[in-house]
Amino acid sequence: MKSQSRRDFFKMLGLGGATLLASSVPAMANEKKWVNDEALGMLYDATMCVGCKACMATCKRVNGDYGSLSYERASFDPDGLWDAPQDLSGSTRTLIKLCKESDSRWSYVKYSCMHCQKPSCVSVCPVSAMTKDKVTGVVDYNKDTCIGCRYCQVACSFTIPKFQWEKTLPQIVKCDLCKNTNLREKGITACAEVCPVGAITFGKRKDLLAIAHERLQDNPGRYIHHVYGEHELGGTNHLYLSALAFDKLGLPTLPDNAPAEFSEKIQHTIYKGFVAPVALYSALCFIALKNQKEQEKNGHKEDGE
Amino acid sequence: MAGHHDEFVRLEGKIFTKSFFVLLTLVIIGFYYIGVRYVKGIGAVSNMSDGYPWGIWIAYDVATGTAIACGGYAMAILIYIRNHWKFHPLIRSALLTSLFGYCLAGFSVMVDLGRYWNSYEFFMPARWQINSAMFEVALCVMAYSTVLIIEFLPAVLWSLENSRGETLRKVSAWLHPRLVPDEAKLASGLEWVRAAAAWLRPRLDKVLVFFIVLGITLPTMHQSSLGSLLLIAATKLNPLWHTGFLPLLFLINCIYIGYAIVIMESIISSYAFKREIEYNELAGLSRIIPWLTVIWLSVRVGDLAYRGQIGNALKLDFYSCFFLLEFCLVAGGSMILFNRRMRRSPRWLFVTATMIILGGALYRFNVYLIGFNPGQGWHYFPAFPEVMITAGVIALEILGYQVLVKVFPVLPNPNKHAASGHAQKPAGLPPGAVPQGK
Ligand code: SF4
Ligand code: SF4
Ligand code: SF4
Numbered sequence: 021m022k023s024q025s026r027r028d029f030f031k032m033l034g035l036g037g038a039t040l041l042a043s044s045v046p047a048m049a050n051e052k053k054w055v056n057d058e059a060l061g062m063l064y065d066a067t068m069c070v071g072c073k074a075c076m077a078t079c080k081r082v083n084g085d086y087g088s089l090s091y092e093r094a095s096f097d098p099d100g101l102w103d104a105p106q107d108l109s110g111s112t113r114t115l116i117k118l119c120k121e122s123d124s125r126w127s128y129v130k131y132s133c134m135h136c137q138k139p140s141c142v143s144v145c146p147v148s149a150m151t152k153d154k155v156t157g158v159v160d161y162n163k164d165t166c167i168g169c170r171y172c173q174v175a176c177s178f179t180i181p182k183f184q185w186e187k188t189l190p191q192i193v194k195c196d197l198c199k200n201t202n203l204r205e206k207g208i209t210a211c212a213e214v215c216p217v218g219a220i221t222f223g224k225r226k227d228l229l230a231i232a233h234e235r236l237q238d239n240p241g242r243y244i245h246h247v248y249g250e251h252e253l254g255g256t257n258h259l260y261l262s263a264l265a266f267d268k269l270g271l272p273t274l275p276d277n278a279p280a281e282f283s284e285k286i287q288h289t290i291y292k293g294f295v296a297p298v299a300l301y302s303a304l305c306f307i308a309l310k311n312q313k314e315q316e317k318n319g320h321k322e323d324g325e
Numbered sequence: 326m327a328g329h330h331d332e333f334v335r336l337e338g339k340i341f342t343k344s345f346f347v348l349l350t351l352v353i354i355g356f357y358y359i360g361v362r363y364v365k366g367i368g369a370v371s372n373m374s375d376g377y378p379w380g381i382w383i384a385y386d387v388a389t390g391t392a393i394a395c396g397g398y399a400m401a402i403l404i405y406i407r408n409h410w411k412f413h414p415l416i417r418s419a420l421l422t423s424l425f426g427y428c429l430a431g432f433s434v435m436v437d438l439g440r441y442w443n444s445y446e447f448f449m450p451a452r453w454q455i456n457s458a459m460f461e462v463a464l465c466v467m468a469y470s471t472v473l474i475i476e477f478l479p480a481v482l483w484s485l486e487n488s489r490g491e492t493l494r495k496v497s498a499w500l501h502p503r504l505v506p507d508e509a510k511l512a513s514g515l516e517w518v519r520a521a522a523a524w525l526r527p528r529l530d531k532v533l534v535f536f537i538v539l540g541i542t543l544p545t546m547h548q549s550s551l552g553s554l555l556l557i558a559a560t561k562l563n564p565l566w567h568t569g570f571l572p573l574l575f576l577i578n579c580i581y582i583g584y585a586i587v588i589m590e591s592i593i594s595s596y597a598f599k600r601e602i603e604y605n606e607l608a609g610l611s612r613i614i615p616w617l618t619v620i621w622l623s624v625r626v627g628d629l630a631y632r633g634q635i636g637n638a639l640k641l642d643f644y645s646c647f648f649l650l651e652f653c654l655v656a657g658g659s660m661i662l663f664n665r666r667m668r669r670s671p672r673w674l675f676v677t678a679t680m681i682i683l684g685g686a687l688y689r690f691n692v693y694l695i696g697f698n699p700g701q702g703w704h705y706f707p708a709f710p711e712v713m714i715t716a717g718v719i720a721l722e723i724l725g726y727q728v729l730v731k732v733f734p735v736l737p738n739p740n741k742h743a744a745s746g747h748a749q750k751p752a753g754l755p756p757g758a759v760p761q762g763k
Contacts, residue, residue: 108375109375140557143456143457143557144456144457144458144459144557145454145457146447146454146457146459146460146463147443147446147447147449147452147453147454147460148451148452148453148454149446163440164443165443165446165452166439166440166443167438167439167440167441167443167444167446167447168438168439168440168441168443169437169438169439169459170378170379170439171378171457171459171554173375173378174378174379174555174557174558174561175557175558177559177560177561179375179376179699179700179701179703181375182375183367183375183378183439184366184439185366185367185368185371185373185374185375186366186368186369187366187368188363188364188365188366189440190366190367190439190440191439191440192439253560270701272560272700274560275559275560277559279556279557279558279559279560280456280557282556282557282559282569283458283553283556283557283559284456286553286556286569286572287455287456287458287461287550287553287556288456290549290553290572291455291461297542297546300542300545301538301539301542304406304538304541304542305534305535305538307405307406308405308406308534308537308538308541309534311405311406311408312405312534314408315408315410
């Protein structure tokens with residue numbers, strides 16, 4: 021092996037690598053210009069929730085007939101009256117859980133899509149089946165384009181999108197803020213509408229934030245001094261107030277940067293305007309053609325060790 | 326390339342061997358479970374869950390399988406870009422494995438996709454989502470599979486040109502005596518096929534280099550993007566593996582796995598088919614690997630140090646053990662390959678190639694499954710049917726390779742380059758005229 025050709029080789033490796041290398045340095049200085057405080061969202065106050073699960077039942081009733089979702093049925097229950105999901109699933113978009121810290125300290129928590137400001141699920145979906153509405157900020161799913169790759173599940177830090185594993189023709193299920201049902205008909209999500217104690221407030225993000233901070237101000241002893249979702253992953257439209265630490269409620273401790281920002285930056289740098297792949301192809305063509313010509317001239321000359 | 330088709334030979338021998346039937350059984354079991362999957366849903370055959378939405382079908386068949394199928398890519402770089410034509414005899418068998426690897430990865434994806442009937446959406450520009458690494462991977466892999474087929478075409482055309490229709494006659498006689506085409510019709514039909522193949526082959530040879538270069542560009546893109554796929558999982562992938570360098574690491578990783586696979590494959594087929602080992606070529610190839618792994622390992626360690634993760638890497642907990650195992654396999658294999666004598670011993674070549682492949686593959690498994698933790702008590706271990714589907718796919722790959730090397734001129738012609746003067750064989754060499762061993 022001639023050192024000459026080894027150098028060629030690294031040169032060539034560099035062609036592919038340099039673009040990647042250059043991009044691999046994350047630049048996170050982006051000033052969150054995508055945060056939209058006019059977007060719709062919900063504020064769930066865990067200290068007010070009484071755990072009646074009216075929101076869960078209503079969610080199923082309201083959204084049940086949309087999108088060919090047929091809910092899990094127990095064999096002894098042909099009418100589908102009995103339903104006690106353990107977790108969010110292919111037939112459950114929202115869930116109330118009881119989290120016990122001790123016998124005297126406990127809290128309910130409501131799970132559903134966080135409607136992130138910079139949603140990972142939208143960023144990764146290869147066929148735009150996950151979309152984010154620019155005005156309302158609703159992250160919606162379209163089963164007619166979804167290919168079922170489940171990349172959105174891998175990407176979501178809250179593990180919110182659920183797949184119907186047991187079905188022959190499955191789909192992804194997640195909260196879409198009642199976009200095609202209650203929100204369209206009554207202008208409010210079903211869970212917020214039905215909650216008997218007002219634990220769920222529905223509204224624009226900026227108003228929700230104002231309410232949340234007001235509550236924190238007025239009852240400093242009642243809450244952990246943090247609005248979960250205000251900054252997490254660049255901000256979410258679903259916000260939480262709680263008396264228990266949020267990670268105790270199953271809400272993960274997360275950084276303020278959106279993972280989608282990080283990954284898109286790298287992907288964009290590599291494929292900006294498709295310049296790098298085209299340049300790589302042309303350069304390689306040039307080298308290969310030259311080599312081939314040389315080779316044909318010389319016949320099978322050995323380039324010896 | 327043009328006029329060099331006698332560089333390769335068809336392997337003489339029976340197609341229906343014992344291993345053929347063993348593999349066939351595995352394939353049938355695998356396909357049975359694939360049938361179950363399509364009838365009863367993915368949950369019926371796999372242990373995947375909402376926490377681990379990607380199981381071994383993605384982690385092995387796609388992420389690792391395509392790396393193992395990178396032999397064709399790695400060899401094309403070496404031959405056409407680095408101008409080492411002495412390796413050219415190895416390219417066709419490497420291409421064939423790549424072809425199988427990629428086509429079957431594509432097949433596994435269709436098994437894995439929940440809503441496979443919507444996959445035409447990939448061809449709808451309105452749906453394209455360029456932020457998605459998966460979009461890039463999917464298009465590139467489809468394109469590359471096509472390119473691989475084109476690259477392999479010369480071998481098929483050669484066989485068509487030289488065929489005398491015997492197989493066709495035998496198969497139809499076996500199906501039903503009446504199906505045997507009469508001599509005149511067969512002759513004219515064959516004449517036509519032969520003429521078409523003869524017409525196409527030189528034309529294809531002329532433009533082939535553009536496809537070959539495409540076959541270098543596309544894997545460069547999608548192999549790095551296979552790393553980018555997990556960039557988004559910042560909160561789930563263990564920091565030992567989650568880094569902005571994932572694309573670069575995956576790219577280098579697939580190239581050294583590619584060379585190691587070519588070495589391993591050629592040693593195995595030498596033993597299995599009782600052929601001479603291509604010592605010079607293999608020693609030459611094995612020289613390249615440690616250089617690549619050294620770059621890879623430095624990026625890996627440098628990045629860990631930069632992010633302050635060295636402590637975690639040496640903690641000897643679950644994650645650190647898998648990191649160390651991956652690290653030691655790759656580093657150990659490369660150390661041995663730095664030794665000149667070891668590179669000449671088939672046994673050591675085989676051992677080191679295996680270590681490098683295992684280490685490199687483990688890296689990909691670590692990124693896709695082992696280092697992936699969605700939290701909240703999710704667990705994943707593949708179910709039996711899930712494993713059998715993967716095993717069936719692998720068996721199909723080996724089976725196809727075994728059969729195709731006996732149908733098309735794929736393996737290096739031992740007579741031709743053993744006599745390194747490359748004496749030209751008389752033109753019109755009958756197929757399989759130079760069988761070596763059985
Ligand atoms: S919580 Fe998950 S599913 Fe919901 S918008 Fe955010 S990333 Fe998407
Ligand atoms: S499963 Fe469907 S919605 Fe989720 S990323 Fe794949 S195509 Fe998009
Ligand atoms: S309806 Fe209101 S009080 Fe009842 S469980 Fe839901 S959030 Fe809690």
